[in-house]
Amino acid sequence: MDDQFNIPGTPIFDGTQARKGYALNKMCYSFNDELNRKTFLADEEAYMRTYGLSEPQKEAIRHRNVLELIAAGGNIYYLAKFAGIFGLGVQDVGAQQTGMSLEAFKEMLTAHGH
Amino acid sequence: MDDQFNIPGTPIFDGTQARKGYALNKMCYSFNDELNRKTFLADEEAYMRTYGLSEPQKEAIRHRNVLELIAAGGNIYYLAKFAGIFGLGVQDVGAQQTGMSLEAFKEMLTAHGH
Amino acid sequence: MARIIGAIATSHVPSIGGAIAKGLQKDPYWKPFFDAFDPVHDWLARNKPDVAVVIYNDHGLNFFLDQMPTFAVGAAESYTNADEGWGLPVRPPYAGDSELSWQIIDKVMAQDFDLVTCQEMQVDHAFVVPMQLLWPDGGAKAIPAVPVTINSIQHPLPRAERCFRFGQAIGRAIESFPRDCKVVLLATGGLSHQLDGTRAGFINKEFDLWCMDKIVNDPQALASLTTKEIIEKAGSQGVELMCWIAMRGAMQGHVSAAFSKYHIPVSNTGGAVMVFDHEPVVHRLAAE
Amino acid sequence: MARIIGAIATSHVPSIGGAIAKGLQKDPYWKPFFDAFDPVHDWLARNKPDVAVVIYNDHGLNFFLDQMPTFAVGAAESYTNADEGWGLPVRPPYAGDSELSWQIIDKVMAQDFDLVTCQEMQVDHAFVVPMQLLWPDGGAKAIPAVPVTINSIQHPLPRAERCFRFGQAIGRAIESFPRDCKVVLLATGGLSHQLDGTRAGFINKEFDLWCMDKIVNDPQALASLTTKEIIEKAGSQGVELMCWIAMRGAMQGHVSAAFSKYHIPVSNTGGAVMVFDHEPVVHRLAAE
Numbered sequence: 001m002d003d004q005f006n007i008p009g010t011p012i013f014d015g016t017q018a019r020k021g022y023a024l025n026k027m028c029y030s031f032n033d034e035l036n037r038k039t040f041l042a043d044e045e046a047y048m049r050t051y052g053l054s055e056p057q058k059e060a061i062r063h064r065n066v067l068e069l070i071a072a073g074g075n076i077y078y079l080a081k082f083a084g085i086f087g088l089g090v091q092d093v094g095a096q097q098t099g100m101s102l103e104a105f106k107e108m109l110t111a112h113g114h
Numbered sequence: 115m116d117d118q119f120n121i122p123g124t125p126i127f128d129g130t131q132a133r134k135g136y137a138l139n140k141m142c143y144s145f146n147d148e149l150n151r152k153t154f155l156a157d158e159e160a161y162m163r164t165y166g167l168s169e170p171q172k173e174a175i176r177h178r179n180v181l182e183l184i185a186a187g188g189n190i191y192y193l194a195k196f197a198g199i200f201g202l203g204v205q206d207v208g209a210q211q212t213g214m215s216l217e218a219f220k221e222m223l224t225a226h227g228h
Numbered sequence: 229m230a231r232i233i234g235a236i237a238t239s240h241v242p243s244i245g246g247a248i249a250k251g252l253q254k255d256p257y258w259k260p261f262f263d264a265f266d267p268v269h270d271w272l273a274r275n276k277p278d279v280a281v282v283i284y285n286d287h288g289l290n291f292f293l294d295q296m297p298t299f300a301v302g303a304a305e306s307y308t309n310a311d312e313g314w315g316l317p318v319r320p321p322y323a324g325d326s327e328l329s330w331q332i333i334d335k336v337m338a339q340d341f342d343l344v345t346c347q348e349m350q351v352d353h354a355f356v357v358p359m360q361l362l363w364p365d366g367g368a369k370a371i372p373a374v375p376v377t378i379n380s381i382q383h384p385l386p387r388a389e390r391c392f393r394f395g396q397a398i399g400r401a402i403e404s405f406p407r408d409c410k411v412v413l414l415a416t417g418g419l420s421h422q423l424d425g426t427r428a429g430f431i432n433k434e435f436d437l438w439c440m441d442k443i444v445n446d447p448q449a450l451a452s453l454t455t456k457e458i459i460e461k462a463g464s465q466g467v468e469l470m471c472w473i474a475m476r477g478a479m480q481g482h483v484s485a486a487f488s489k490y491h492i493p494v495s496n497t498g499g500a501v502m503v504f505d506h507e508p509v510v511h512r513l514a515a516e
Numbered sequence: 517m518a519r520i521i522g523a524i525a526t527s528h529v530p531s532i533g534g535a536i537a538k539g540l541q542k543d544p545y546w547k548p549f550f551d552a553f554d555p556v557h558d559w560l561a562r563n564k565p566d567v568a569v570v571i572y573n574d575h576g577l578n579f580f581l582d583q584m585p586t587f588a589v590g591a592a593e594s595y596t597n598a599d600e601g602w603g604l605p606v607r608p609p610y611a612g613d614s615e616l617s618w619q620i621i622d623k624v625m626a627q628d629f630d631l632v633t634c635q636e637m638q639v640d641h642a643f644v645v646p647m648q649l650l651w652p653d654g655g656a657k658a659i660p661a662v663p664v665t666i667n668s669i670q671h672p673l674p675r676a677e678r679c680f681r682f683g684q685a686i687g688r689a690i691e692s693f694p695r696d697c698k699v700v701l702l703a704t705g706g707l708s709h710q711l712d713g714t715r716a717g718f719i720n721k722e723f724d725l726w727c728m729d730k731i732v733n734d735p736q737a738l739a740s741l742t743t744k745e746i747i748e749k750a751g752s753q754g755v756e757l758m759c760w761i762a763m764r765g766a767m768q769g770h771v772s773a774a775f776s777k778y779h780i781p782v783s784n785t786g787g788a789v790m791v792f793d794h795e796p797v798v799h800r801l802a803a804e
């Protein structure tokens with residue numbers, strides 16, 4: 001199915017994305033487990049091979065780039081576990097995707113209240 | 115829920131049975147794996163403790179008694195994996211439950227064709 | 229557009245797989261059962277389906293009670309078989325068709341069925357044995373398949389009427405699939421049998437023959453059965469009839485029986501094989 | 517007979533759990549949010565519910581895409597929390613109520629919802645954070661709970677209308693439960709937020725306030741929203757609104773808002789807390 005919603009700036013994790021991203025999401029899901037997080041950090045390339053990531057997925061992981069990861073089929077909920085390895089939360093992830101500084105992103109969130 | 119069907123000689127694996135039998139069924143489900151089958155055979159009591167079986171469940175396992183296992187919450191599909199450890203198939207299991215010899219049970223099945 | 233060209237329904241008892249593994253197809257006990265598949269092979273050779281949707285019940289290989297689905301649809305590129313604990317040789321993987329899987333998932337969810345989607349899935353004897361019966365040359369020779377499971381282990385089971393409507397939803401999903409391809413439905417399981425309790429060994433030839441009659445021309449008679457009635461008349465594992473009912477629901481055009489064979493017993497089971505031709509409604513209208 | 521005495525809806529963002537772990541409840545950023553729970557605690561102390569049914573969405577702790585349910589119901593004696601990968605302290609287990617679980621499973625399946633039943637289940641921050649907010653003294657002090665999940669990760673999601681009717685089915689199941697007990701519903705998630713894409717950080721105060729108005733007196737206005745409309749107006753993770761819609765569906769008597777607070781932002785989210793009183797229809801009829 002195409003992204004039938006077509007809402008600007010808003011990825012939809014549907015069957016097409018789920019098929020494309022399965023290996024990547026499975027790897028990120030494994031990061032619920034601390035031992036797996038450590039194994040990944042000890043040898044990222046080997047860990048990615050074990051999970052059979054595609055080359056674009058590997059590149060996106062190497063770049064720690066959330067938009068690339070989403071384009072490669074990643075789902076934000078599993079990607080959050082990848083970000084968690086580096087102590088990054090949803091605001092860091094939001095700042096990176098919008099090209100804002102963390103402070104600017106936080107101010108933008110606060111501004112919604114007014 | 116009670117066994118709302120109340121069909122003679124016919125156990126119904128409903129919520130009541132599922133609650134009662136969870137540990138037993140989980141142990142039997144583990145027998146899909148050959149290593150687990152071997153670990154069980156090497157020390158049955160330890161294996162049953164690991165899965166937290168109740169005393170009636172342990173007794174039924176020790177007796178290899180299918181009707182007792184069902185009374186203790188076992189589901190026939192998982193129990194079949196327990197029977198499989200001893201090379202017993204569904205006809206052996208049927209013969210045991212009906213109190214027939216294997217030959218008599220098979221004859222009874224064949225007789226249904228006429 | 230995709231077209232449902234027909235369906236094949238068959239028993240799936242593990243000992244069939246055992247007989248195949250031991251090469252017992254010509255053994256006096258097994259010969260009448262295996263011989264029934266010659267006309268099925270002819271039908272497949274004549275009709276050349278491209279892909280199969282296999283409706284069956286898992287027996288505790290892929291699913292456990294920690295997370296027990298009512299209806300699940302496979303959405304993988306391929307499906308592995310595995311050890312079920314009783315020594316059947318593990319079969320090589322079967323190819324999936326994940327495009328058709330997602331077509332079914334998207335369109336069936338839109339019809340208010342609450343699916344479980346499985347991007348990874350092990351298929352047990354209820355999938356593998358029928359595939360072996362239909363394509364004896366093995367996994368690589370078989371056509372790609374989409375596995376669909378119906379819970380038959382833990383009550384409450386979905387009602388027969390719900391399974392029938394689930395099948396209808398699957399049928400509509402397939403027939404709106406834009407790829408030009410011929411789809412065959414497989415239903416596996418049954419007919420009457422009971423493995424547990426003091427009524428173990430129960431088989432009901434009369435009821436099985438009634439089902440094999442009704443499923444062609446009066447499927448609503450089957451869809452109207454309560455779960456209790458099915459268990460009374462077909463035994464506690466006779467609820468696998470639900471898979472046949474769902475398969476029949478998916479064919480909403482003209483259905484006729486191309487072949488039908490009943491043979492007692494196959495292991496503990498009333499063994500049945502049926503082949504159905506299906507002429508979809510749109511094609512009939514176009515021809516008129 | 518069991519009675520639904522009301523409901524509590526609240527955001528569940530993980531950083532709330534982080535703030536609790538660090539004791540930041542009086543911190544200027546967090547104080548307005550946590551202070552909103554004082555009246556909620558008063559409501560709980562006054563109404564003394566015996567058991568909670570918690571409708572939430574799992575974020576990839578208990579469920580993965582190999583087996584992704586649309587609707588799942590916990591049926592365990594207790595529920596463990598676990599590491600989600602980002603350093604929240606793991607909370608002690610919460611007590612279940614498996615009798616009520618099976619009542620819901622049996623009666624909701626009979627209303628043609630295709631459930632996944634979970635006799636073992638890990639509960640993530642979307643269950644644990646609201647339980648901490650409502651019962652800050654911890655797992656042992658909290659009332660027993662039945663977790664109910666709605667898929668909000670992978671499309672197709674269940675439509676809002678389907679979630680509303682799912683809630684109605686749960687409500688009927690609870691109100692036919694023979695045990696004399698007071699049930700409170702919890703809905704967790706939302707309101708508007710978006711974590712992914714270049715629109716990340718999107719919050720829609722106007723829409724959130726509209727939802728908080730409609731959910732009291734005109735829930736059908738929410739149930740009629742399409743998934744696309746919800747994502748446009750509430751962001752891609754704003755679909756957690758489905759949990760609120762299901763909760764509201766379960767209350768089919770007279771509903772009034774006992775308390776309501778909206779606070780932007782809680783992390784990336786329009787933070788909302790609402791408490792509802794519910795007077796079941798049968799009790800109203802009896803009183804007339």
Ligand SMILES: [Fe+3]
Pocket residue numbers: 240241287354417418468
């Ligand atoms: Fe079977």
Ligand SMILES: [Fe+3]
Pocket residue numbers: 528529575642705706756
């Ligand atoms: Fe959330």
